[in-house]
Amino acid sequence: DNTVATPVGARLFDQGVDIIVHSLTKFIGGHGTSIGGIVIDSGNFDWSSQPDRFKILVGPDPSYHGVVWADALGPAAYIGRVRTVLLRNTGAALSPFNSFLFLQGVETLPLRMERHNSNAKAVAEHLAANDDVAWVYYPGLDSSPYKEVADKVLTGGYGALVTFGLKGGLDAGKSFIEGLELFSHLANIGDAKSLAIHPASTTHSQLNEEELASAGVTQETVRLSVGIENIEDILGDIDQALAKSRAAAAA
Numbered sequence: 001d002n003t004v005a006t007p008v009g010a011r012l013f014d015q016g017v018d019i020i021v022h023s024l025t026k027f028i029g030g031h032g033t034s035i036g037g038i039v040i041d042s043g044n045f046d047w048s049s050q051p052d053r054f055k056i057l058v059g060p061d062p063s064y065h066g067v068v069w070a071d072a073l074g075p076a077a078y079i080g081r082v083r084t085v086l087l088r089n090t091g092a093a094l095s096p097f098n099s100f101l102f103l104q105g106v107e108t109l110p111l112r113m114e115r116h117n118s119n120a121k122a123v124a125e126h127l128a129a130n131d132d133v134a135w136v137y138y139p140g141l142d143s144s145p146y147k148e149v150a151d152k153v154l155t156g157g158y159g160a161l162v163t164f165g166l167k168g169g170l171d172a173g174k175s176f177i178e179g180l181e182l183f184s185h186l187a188n189i190g191d192a193k194s195l196a197i198h199p200a201s202t203t204h205s206q207l208n209e210e211e212l213a214s215a216g217v218t219q220e221t222v223r224l225s226v227g228i229e230n231i232e233d234i235l236g237d238i239d240q241a242l243a244k245s246r247a248a249a250a251a
Helices: 070-088 095-127 149-153 171-177 208-216 229-248
Strands: 018-021 037-039 134-139 161-166 195-197 221-225
Touching: 037 070, 037 221, 095 161, 095 229, 161 171, 171 221, 171 229
Parallel strands: none
Antiparallel strands: 018 037, 134 161, 161 221, 195 221
């Protein structure tokens, strides 16, 4: 899944990957206007080489007149079945207008990702230096345990997602989100505009402490999808929201 890195950030076929998926709704579309996804096959994998693992591709497919996809299409067996059986069964076909919007988004993807990457790194560094922040997760930080891997895989930048925790816990996280003015409070990621969410009080609010922990979410967790606005505006909004959160905790 190369949704977050995008083709700009990670050239996965060059790294040996055979199948890549993207949520087009995120960075490729870039504006939160359409829902869509894409599956990309490198066309280089020999599906017949591992018949025990890929039985549906190397044996007769009863759902499609008994065709043996590997015999009929060779390396294109997987993507051929996706285009026929999966598309037929799910109806997952983009509308022409949504396709147009995604194509419009692709045109500016490299420029947007350049700004996403630089802004997100600046935000991560800014948060890491703030006394109200308990921790920051961003692969571009020198303190990240994933920095070495990120340097190898994310050849085009570290991405736009920054996750951090506030020392005040659940209430601090909620107050921070409510205090934001530039950031939009949305569960999506990848828009040109900056987005923020506090999972424990929204998307994961139905989970108890144990379930939150198993999902990798803590009470203080805040996720930012850093947009392409002016970095001073972004940092200013974060700082004033942190101040509001601090004041609410002291009240």
